[in-house]
Amino acid sequence: MEAPQETLAEQIAARLRRSILRGTLPPGAPIKERDSAATMGVSRTPMREAIRILAKEGLVVLRPARSPVVASPTIREIRDQVVVLEALEKLSAQLACSQATQDELDAIAAQHREVAENYDRLDALDAFELDMAFHRQIALASHNPALAETHGAYLARLWRARYLPARMRRNRDRVVGHHERLTRALLARDTEAVTAAVEAHLGSMADDIAEALAAEAETNIKKEDDS
Numbered sequence: 001m002e003a004p005q006e007t008l009a010e011q012i013a014a015r016l017r018r019s020i021l022r023g024t025l026p027p028g029a030p031i032k033e034r035d036s037a038a039t040m041g042v043s044r045t046p047m048r049e050a051i052r053i054l055a056k057e058g059l060v061v062l063r064p065a066r067s068p069v070v071a072s073p074t075i076r077e078i079r080d081q082v083v084v085l086e087a088l089e090k091l092s093a094q095l096a097c098s099q100a101t102q103d104e105l106d107a108i109a110a111q112h113r114e115v116a117e118n119y120d121r122l123d124a125l126d127a128f129e130l131d132m133a134f135h136r137q138i139a140l141a142s143h144n145p146a147l148a149e150t151h152g153a154y155l156a157r158l159w160r161a162r163y164l165p166a167r168m169r170r171n172r173d174r175v176v177g178h179h180e181r182l183t184r185a186l187l188a189r190d191t192e193a194v195t196a197a198v199e200a201h202l203g204s205m206a207d208d209i210a211e212a213l214a215a216e217a218e219t220n221i222k223k224e225d226d227s
Contacts, residue, residue: 012042012050020059020070021125021163027072031060057156071160075210078161081154082206088151089135090198093182095142097189104141105187111137112183116176124167131166131175132159138186162205164212174201 006014016036019025037047051068054060062068073081096105111134119127132155139151166175178201185193 007046007049008042009046009049009053012040012046013053015040016050016054017057017059017159018125020054021128021160025070027070027160029070030067031069032067057153057159059156059160073161075213078158078209078213079206081158081161082202082209085151085154085158086198086202086205088139088147088154089202090195092139092142092144092147092151093186093194093198094191095144095147096138096186097191097194099143100141100186104137108134108137108141108186109183112176112179115179119172119176124170125163127170127175128163128166131179132162134179138182158209161209161213164216165208168212168215169208 016025016031025031031051033044033047033051037044040047051060051062055062055068058073059071060068061071096108100108111130115122115127115130115134122130136152136155139148139155142148178197182194182197182201185197
């Protein structure tokens with residue numbers, strides 16, 4: 001079955017999401033509906049819907065009678081969200097061990113191979129999106145719609161926070177090596193091994209994000225001092 005075609009609003013949301021990840025739209029920056037629509041050559045209706053999509057993901061904050069802004073979550077908020085995401089990732093992987101079809105596990109393994117074979121040639125953002133797609137596949141393979149939906153929501157909410165350390169400090173062993181361990185555990189349907197693999201992969205996520213945010217803040221301060 002072919003994947004459903006993206007709506008115009010979803011396409012616009014994807015472009016805005018990438019601008020947020022790349023820092024073109026930094027935290028706190030307003031997203032002016034009229035100007036953004038004109039820049040992209042679209043009407044305001046799909047632009048408005050795209051902004052709503054990003055607001056649901058937690059990347060944008062809506063404000064009454066004012067332009068929405070790119071979200072600026074606190075470290076505490078991010079740490080709380082990371083705790084939840086790690087729990088969801090563990091449960092997803094554990095359920096996938098028993099519930100996933102062999103075709104689904106083979107697809108997860110194929111996704112891992114694609115990243116492994118192309119990692120050194122991929123743009124940082126492209127590599128990150130493939131990384132997130134790998135984790136999304138595992139959640140879907142749990143065959144628990146409520147879990148997959150909640151996992152997707154938290155994955156989206158932490159999208160920018162997770163991209164920062166991935167961009168600042170690309171680490172092939174961490175991404176490819178950890179995914180290899182996780183994939184092997186899934187293919188073996190070994191719940192104990194898959195739990196350990198998730199813990200090893202995500203255990204330092206909150207600290208990595210905090211370090212990246214601190215580095216970003218320091219860089220921004222230097223830019224303001226130099227301007």
